Amino acid sequence: MAPATQYVDRPIPQISLARFEERINQISQEIAAAAENVGFFSIIDHGISAQEIEQMFANSEAFFALPEEIKASVPWNPQNVGYEFKSQVRPSTGAADNKESYQLQFGENMDNLWVSDSHLPKFREQSLDFMFKVQAISEKLMICLARALHFEDDYFVDWHDASKRDAQSTLRLLHYFATPETNDGQTYHRAGAHADWGFLTLLLQRKGQSGLEIAPGREVVTKFNSGNAWTKVDFQNTTDIVCNIGDLLMSWSDDRFKSTFHRVKAPSEPGDNFGERYSIAFFNQPRKDALIQGPQMKYPLVTGGEFTKNAMSLYYAALQEKREAQLANTLMAAPDKFAKTSTVLAASA
Ligand SMILES: O=C(O)CCC(=O)C(=O)O
Ligand SMILES: [Fe+2]
Numbered sequence: 458m459a460p461a462t463q464y465v466d467r468p469i470p471q472i473s474l475a476r477f478e479e480r481i482n483q484i485s486q487e488i489a490a491a492a493e494n495v496g497f498f499s500i501i502d503h504g505i506s507a508q509e510i511e512q513m514f515a516n517s518e519a520f521f522a523l524p525e526e527i528k529a530s531v532p533w534n535p536q537n538v539g540y541e542f543k544s545q546v547r548p549s550t551g552a553a554d555n556k557e558s559y560q561l562q563f564g565e566n567m568d569n570l571w572v573s574d575s576h577l578p579k580f581r582e583q584s585l586d587f588m589f590k591v592q593a594i595s596e597k598l599m600i601c602l603a604r605a606l607h608f609e610d611d612y613f614v615d616w617h618d619a620s621k622r623d624a625q626s627t628l629r630l631l632h633y634f635a636t637p638e639t640n641d642g643q644t645y646h647r648a649g650a651h652a653d654w655g656f657l658t659l660l661l662q663r664k665g666q667s668g669l670e671i672a673p674g675r676e677v678v679t680k681f682n683s684g685n686a687w688t689k690v691d692f693q694n695t696t697d698i699v700c701n702i703g704d705l706l707m708s709w710s711d712d713r714f715k716s717t718f719h720r721v722k723a724p725s726e727p728g729d730n731f732g733e734r735y736s737i738a739f740f741n742q743p744r745k746d747a748l749i750q751g752p753q754m755k756y757p758l759v760t761g762g763e764f765t766k767n768a769m770s771l772y773y774a775a776l777q778e779k780r781e782a783q784l785a786n787t788l789m790a791a792p793d794k795f796a797k798t799s800t801v802l803a804a805s806a
Contacts, residue, residue, distance in 0.1 A: 461726060467495060467673065467688040471697070475502035477597055481604075488598065489605035492710075495673050496702045496717030499692060503594045507696050510661055513587045516580055517630040517735055520559055520572060527576050531559070535769075536566040537627050537740075547649030548681075548775035549720075551783050555645040556633045563588060563624040588628045591659055591739045592619045595626075598657060598700065599741075606710055606752055616747035616761070617656070625742040625761070633668070633734040636724055647721035647734065652681075653703035654768040655740040660699040662692060666734040668721040669699065675715060678707040678756075681775065684718070705743070705764055711751035 470491040474484060491498035520528070525542075533541035542557045561567065561584055571581045599613035619626060636645035647668055652675070662669065669690040675681075690699055707716040724731040743749070745762035759767070 462722075463686050465686045465688055467671075469495060469671075469688070469690060469699075470498045472498055472500050473502045474500055474504070474594070474597060481601065485601035485604045488601045489714075492602070492605075492702050492706075492714035494715070495671070496715035497671055497673075497690065497699065497719070499697045499699050500594070500598075501694075501697055503597075503696075503698060505590050505594065505696065505698075507694070509587065509590065510695050512583065513661075513737060514663060514735055516577070516583055517559075517632070517737060519577055520580065520630060521557060521632045521735075523572070523576060527572065528557075528559070531570045531572055533560065534570075536562075537625075537742075538562050538566045539570045546776060547646070547651050548772065548779045549651060550644075550646050550649035551776070551779040552644070552646055552649070554633075554648055555636065555723075556631055556647060558632070559630045561588065561628045561630070562626065563592075563619045564622045566625070584628065588626075588739070589619065591628065592617075592626065594698070595657065595659060595739065595741050602657070602706070602710075602714070606713075608752070613656070613743075616743040617741055618744070621744065623744055625744060627740045627742060629738045629740065631734075631736045631738065633721060633736075635733045636731050638724075638731045640725075644723050644725070646723045648719075649723075650718050650720040652716045652718050653701060653740065654705060654765070654772075655703040655742045656705045656709070657741045658701050658703060659739040659741075660701070661695070661737040662699070663735055664692075664695060665730075666732065666736070667691070667730045668724070668734055669719060669736075670722050671701075671717050671719045673715065673717045675707075675717065677712050678704050678716060681718075687720075687722075690719075703740070704768060705749065705761075708756050708764070709749050709751055711753040711755035713751075 472487045528540045531540050533539040538560050540559045543553045543555060545554045596614045600610045603610055603612045617626060633647045670687040671690055672684045672687050674684040702714045702716050704716045706714050722729060743761040747761035748758060749764055750758040
C-alpha cells in the first residue's frame, strides 16, 4: 500500500481587490508577500459574479458532453490550444493525467479550433466574453506585480495585450474523470505534480470537487524540487480565484516570486475526492516578442518565444529521464522477461 500523504498547514493568503484604485499600494504589498513566500494566494472582491462563473462551468460541461468525434475535430496542438484526451504526461509521474481538457485563446492560434456554433450555440462568444473578464483581473494583478518589482505600471500589461492577434494567454477547461474508490492497484493521476511555466495562473474550482495541493520550496527557477509535504488549497466560495506564480515570472523577478509545485491529487485516501472535477485555469502568457529579464538581471535576456522553447526542452528532458528510470526499474524487477527484447534493441542500435 502507498504510504499516507504527509500534510502540513501553510497559510495561503486571501487578498481582497475591493476599492482597487484607492487601495492599490496595500494590495500590491499583500500580493508581493504572498508571491515571495508561498507562490499561491486567492483573490476575492474581483468583480466576476458567481453566476458568470457558473455559466462558464456550464459551457465547459456542455463541451465535454459532446460526442468524441466532435471534440476530436478541434484537436490540441503545441501552441497550447485545442482538445486533448488523457494525453498529458507530467515528468513527475511519467503517466498520462486521467482527464480531458480544451484550451482556448484570444487570437490567431484558435483559427479553426473553436467548436462550431451548430454544436454549441454561443460557446465562442460567451467564452471570449468570460476570458476578457479574467484578463481584466489579471491586468490588475500585473500592475501590482510591476509595482513590487519597480517596473512601470503597464510594463507586464503591455506584453500580455489580449487584443493582439498573436496573444498567447490561454483559458483551459479541465475535466477530471471519477475514479474507483476501491484500490484496484492503479494510480489515477489527475494533474501530476508540476510547476506552471507561464507568467501567472488564475484558477476557478467548484465546491465539492477538491483536490488541488501545493508543495512549496523551490529557491531557483532552474531547479525542480517538489518536496513531499503537501498542503491542501481549500476555498470557501465558487468566486474565490486561486492565483499562482509561474516559472516565467519567477525568472522575470530574479527568483524573488516563487513558482510552486502543485498537483491535483490522484485520489487514494479516505477524504479524497474520487468524484469528477471540473476546473478552469487561465494562464497568462506574454507575447512571443516580449523581452524578459528581471531588475537584477540574474538570468540572460530572452524573448517570450525563447523562454517557452527553453521550458519545453526542459520538460522533454525531464520526461525522458523519468521514462529511462521507469524502464530501468521494470528491467530490474523482471530481467528475464526483457532479456530477449533488449538484445534485439541493442542489435539494431
Ligand atoms: O485543475 C486544477 O485545479 C489545476 C490544473 C493545473 O494545475 C494545470 O493545468 O496547470
Ligand atoms: Fe498547474
